[in-house]
Amino acid sequence: xxxxxxxxxxxxxxxxxxxxxxxxxxxxxxxxxxxxxxxxxxxxxxxxxxxxxxxxxxxxxxxxxxxxxxxxxxxxxxxxxxxxxxxxxxxxxxxxxxxxxxxxxxxxxxxxxxxxx
Ligand SMILES: [Zn+2]
Numbered sequence: 001x002x003x004x005x006x007x008x009x010x011x012x013x014x015x016x017x018x019x020x021x022x023x024x025x026x027x028x029x030x031x032x033x034x035x036x037x038x039x040x041x042x043x044x045x046x047x048x049x050x051x052x053x054x055x056x057x058x059x060x061x062x063x064x065x066x067x068x069x070x071x072x073x074x075x076x077x078x079x080x081x082x083x084x085x086x087x088x089x090x091x092x093x094x095x096x097x098x099x100x101x102x103x104x105x106x107x108x109x110x111x112x113x114x115x116x117x
Pocket of ligand 1: 084105108
């Protein structure tokens with residue numbers, strides 16, 4: 001019975017993940033596929049995409065992400081900058097041993113570099 005329930009939960013989670021829209025964009029539009037970029041960033045960092053809904057707010061402030069609130073603020077609306085902030089989300093949520101700020105920055109820059117190749 002326990003095995004059956006676990007199997008059902010697994011199948012439901014797979015369906016949810018494959019159909020989830022991860023990002024809601026507020027304040028503008030991107031000229032590239034945000035979902036695809038997220039999957040690329042996850043792939044570069046070797047993490048499985050989370051079945052979460054995130055919000056990207058386009059404003060003129062300094063680009064940053066607030067993982068606890070699942071929000072990315074972007075001041076520069078490029079693929080490279082967004083990939084960098086997405087990487088910070090992945091690092092904060094997915095790495096079991098969260099690296100310090102300098103190492104997190106290096107990892108985010110690595111993801112940014114790989115995406116823009
Ligand atoms: Zn950064």
